[in-house]
Amino acid sequence: MDDDARSGHAPGMQTRRRTLLAALGAGLGAGALGLPNPALAAVGSWSNPTLGTLTSGYKTPSRPGHTGWDIANSQGTPVYAAAAGTVRDIKTNSYPGDTTSGPLPGRTGNSVHLNHGDNYFSYYGHLYRVLVSVGQTISAGQLVGLMGTTGNSTGPHLHFEIHLPRLTTLDPKVFLANRGIALGSTAPLGSTGYPGVSQGASGWVPRVIQYLVRARGISVVVDGVYGPATTSAVKSFQSSRGLYADGYVGPITWTALILPLREGNSGDLVRGLQTALNARGASIPVDGGFGSVTANAVRSFQSRNGLVVDGLVGPVTWSVLI
Template sequence: MSGLTVSRRTVFTALGVGVGLGAIGLPTAASAAVAAWSNPTRGTLTSGYKIPSRPGHLGWDIANSQGTPVYATAAGTVRDIRTGSYPGDPTSGPLGGRTGNSVHIDHADSYFSYYGHLHRVLVSKGQWVLAGQLIGLMGTTGNSTGPHLHFEIHRPRLTSTDPRVFLANRGISLGSTAPMGSTGWPSVSQGTTSWVARTIQYLLRGRGVSTVVDGYFGPGTASSVRTFQSGRGLYVDGVVGPITWTALILPLQQGNSGDTVRGLQTALSARVGNVVVDGSFGAQTATAVRSFQSSQGLAVDGLVGPVTWSTLI
């Protein structure tokens, strides 16, 4: 994967939490027809459904950086979950196969969906979820060689169908169409030339990792990202995805200084304009932060926390 992915990620992912909606007052999967479908995530399609080399592969694999949000493809009830898995875990998930941390959802009209190899599960068994609701973060747990989502659709349960064809028939391009309600962190990898790459370079320097600040996410920057990821115990892929972003950023306020402030000022200059990149969080930077927060409907306090950072990037 190269370049700056256009997709945006949820603010809840930035905070590392998920918010489940209670079932009180909502219909159950048994009493409501499936009204809408959503793409479960965004990324690159890799291994396909029942391909000749893997006839027992009952879904599609969608690859992206660790921490990429995964969403419910339709409303329903969480039938089963698996947590506590790790890379190489030989234990099966709720469905047959070593799919690591996983979520199994019961939808209306006898449909089921399955999401495997998750880094984290953000829902609980028995929970009612809506189409496009955040249910987990992409990972590489179980039998996996890198971060990706293993996605299946069944009707009825244990009778699989090709999820790519199934969603295409509903106007959704698996891995490409924006999931319902997705906003937030982008995934940035080698080959990008932009203010976002420059921001990353300043944030790396702010975290004590040496890198050239030139706005080009080349091999040197990718190497610096891998150094940072290794030092923080993250998955080392050289890609700045949601988890790496949240490890890179720091809360900022007026009076702070340094390269992390330069990263903030670079982003503000691109989004608001006319912000001097001098590494000093003074009155002008504070005014720019408040102006941006106001334009985005955020709390206007001049403080740059995870929500302001994720909306800014």
């Protein structure tokens, strides 16, 4: 499962947009493709795991040991669960050039391995960041990580596999095409992701960013205007975390800014949460106190959006909220 993305084939697609591509795969079936028709899983809906350009394919003549497809896009592109299930294994703390194995044999860096039941499994490699934990219950289209270039990789991409049973691979492009999904093109289920925000923006999202940056000890006026002062504050935060300091808040900076929140927390992180909840229909004080009123607003938001209703604000709730 060693991987070697052809960075020269990486697309010029940018993640600085919130609207994802419209579905392109409807109506593609095995008959139209003239391809084998793997048995349908009983796990329910399937989803495209990410958006991007297909590069290295499944068991090609030049790479017969490549047991998945590579989907290339910009670092930080959201990666979603292909179906509902549980997290079987993960690997974190990998880096570009890391030669140690992950949950499966091979050198695919930070990775997530999902169990979908009925002997179906899926695998997501080379992630910049893993956003789930072992044993966690996952819904189809749920955010599981961000695309990266960790492990044996020469450019940002997702290495994606489907197994039936575990360790017995299927061609994921064929498998999804038989379900009306064009790998890399069809919009993933529930794929909201994080918005890209830069100087010149205004409104509640810049206000949330200002609260989150201020919560990390960086002085900035919370006025909802993403001007030069906010850009400078974001650059300071990015530098402090070893990120590329361009003042642009994309998926990577978002996931560095947020922290899990629960009832009993207080401060500017909570004010950012309360601001976002109000923008999504709540009507609660922005007082920095995560009490019962804020907890109820979180549960209501989670219920309306098909999330686990636990009142805890983790990466998935944050990503849908923003």
